[in-house]
Amino acid sequence: MSSELLVSRPFYDTRAVSQQELLPPRSDAELMVKDTLLPSSGLATAGYRSAKYTPYEWSAKNYATLLQAVTDRDTAERLRHESKNLHKETEAGTLRTQSEGTRHLGERLLDIHFWRSELQRHIEELTSETDLLLGQKRRLEKALEATEIPFAIATDNLTCRERRLGPDLVKDDVEEELLKEVELIRSVQALLKKTLNQTINQIRANRAAKQTLELDWSDKFQAYAMDAQCGRYNNRSVDTQHHPNSAKLQDHVTNRESWVKFTRDNLELAGREEQSSAELRQLVDRVLQDTADDLRSQCAAVDSAFARRCQEVHNAKVQLELHLAQILEQIGAQERNIVALRQALHDKEAPMRVAQSRLYERAQRPNVELCCDRPQVSLVDEVSEITGTMAALREKLAEARQSLGDLEDTRMALEKDIGCKTNSLLIDREKCMAHRTRYPTVIALSGY
Structure with missing residues (x-):
């Protein structure tokens, strides 16, 4: 190593x-x-x-x-x-x-509660106002339906009076008042329809404003519930959790001023609709009252004209009947007079024959006996007198027959005129005036 x-x-x-x-x-x-x-x-x-x-x-x-x-x-x-x-x-x-956040939530809850209470109050007021306006709408519909009866009565009266006969087919005060009544009813119907349309539009506006308030109230109800839940959260709450991105502000959030302005604008709109609805209800009351009074006043004028006309026709009929009775009496007397004149003429035939026979026989006297003595002159005067008397009787008989013919013509004219008056009274009194008893009352014309 x-x-x-x-x-x-x-x-x-x-x-x-x-x-x-x-x-x-x-x-x-x-x-x-x-x-x-x-x-x-x-x-x-x-x-x-x-x-x-x-x-x-x-x-x-x-x-x-x-x-x-x-x-x-x-x-x-x-x-x-x-x-x-x-x-x-x-x-x-x-x-x-x-x-501080909890305090702000409490203040926010107070604000939401205040505006929600205001919305609730206006919603209730709009609901009540709409219900009242619906009642006025029903009154207008009933009043408009009630005007059909006066219109039918007036037109029926005019149609019936067209069946008057002869000289009674006259444009009198009754016809003028009936024409005024028809025109008035048409004007009233047009006014009621216009007012009804305004009422329907106002009801729609009320409901639209109410819907806007209800949507706002619903949003505030949910916001109040959410903020109330947020206010109940504390450090010991078990239902809290982390939301990392919750602190970011959304792009569409509004500030408090715009939030208050939105609700205040909705309340102002509701207030304007409530005011308009109340004014329209007052207008409907005045329209219904005025139209009912006008129709009843015109009805009274027509009834008064009918009464006057019927009285005039009745008086004329009485006068005609009185004259007819006198004419009939004169016809009977004249017929008796004609019979007497004819009998008088017949009675003059025998004296005429006697006088003419005497003259004829005396005209057969022989020679000097055929003289113009006093009996001859008397017989000639007698024949002349009887001839003149018979001529006068025949003239009177012709006049009596002419007078009887005139009396018969007058009787026929009187009877025809009485028939016209009777027919006119039947139409005006028995049909027209009886039909007018069905005229609606002021209460019915007012929509109740």
């Missing part, structure tokens, strides 16, 4: 080297001790390959180890002290921050 010269290796504390970068700078004494450490210069014994340290190196190593232990202990104590202080400070800061 050949012998080799073994050189001792320098001493390196790998643990100290690895911790050197982590420890604070060494003091001057430590640096001086470190500089005195020299590599081993002893020679190895023949036949041994391992290197050995010198006593000085051994002492230096022990000193360095003790010094490192002292340094590590001081560092550990300092770190423990700093950690304890940091723990106290961070614990107090965390509790303070958490308390």
Whole structure:
């Protein structure tokens, strides 16, 4: 075996080297001790390959180890002290921050509760207002339906009065009032339809505003529940967990001013709709009341015109019947007069024959006896007188017959006119006025 010269290796504390970068700078004494450490210069014994340290190196190593232990202990104590202080400070800061966050959550809950209460109040008011407006809508529909009866009555009256006969087919006050009534009913129907459309549109607007408030209320209800749950979280809660990305603000979040403005705008919209709805309800009340009063007033005017016209026709009929009775009496008297005149003419036939026979016989007297004596003159005067009397009787008989014909014509005219008046009274009184008793009341025309 050949012998080799073994050189001792320098001493390196790998643990100290690895911790050197982590420890604070060494003091001057430590640096001086470190500089005195020299590599081993002893020679190895023949036949041994391992290197050995010198006593000085051994002492230096022990000193360095003790010094490192002292340094590590001081560092550990300092770190423990700093950690304890940091723990106290961070614990107090965390509790303070958490308390402040809890207080802010409470304030936020109060805000949400306030605006949610306002939304709830306006939702209830809108619901009540919509229900009232729906009642007005039903009244308008009933009132519009009720106007069909007056319209049918008025048109039926006009149609029936077209069946009047002869001179009674006149455009009187009744017809003018009926035409006014028909025109008024059409105007009322147009106004009611327009008001009904406005009411339907307002109901839709109320429901749209209510839906907007309900959506906002629902969002606030969920937000209140979430914030209330957040407010109930504490350090002993078992249902909390880590959410690393929760601290990042979303891009679509709003600030408090825009949040308040959004709800305030919704409430202002609801308030405007409530005001409009209340004003429309008042308008509907006035429209229904005014139209009902107008229709009933016009109905009263038509009824009054009918009453006056019926009274006029009745009076005319009474006068015609009185004159008819007198004409009939005159017809009977004239017929008796004609019979008497004819009898008088017949009675004059015998005296005429007697006088003419006497004259004829005396005209047969012979010779000188055929003289114009007093009897002859008397007979001639008698024949002349009877002839004149018969001519006068015939003239009177002709006049009597003409008068009887005129009386018959007058009787026929009176009877025809009485028939017209009777028909007019039947139409106006028995049909039209009886039909008008079905005219709706003011309550029905008002939509109740």
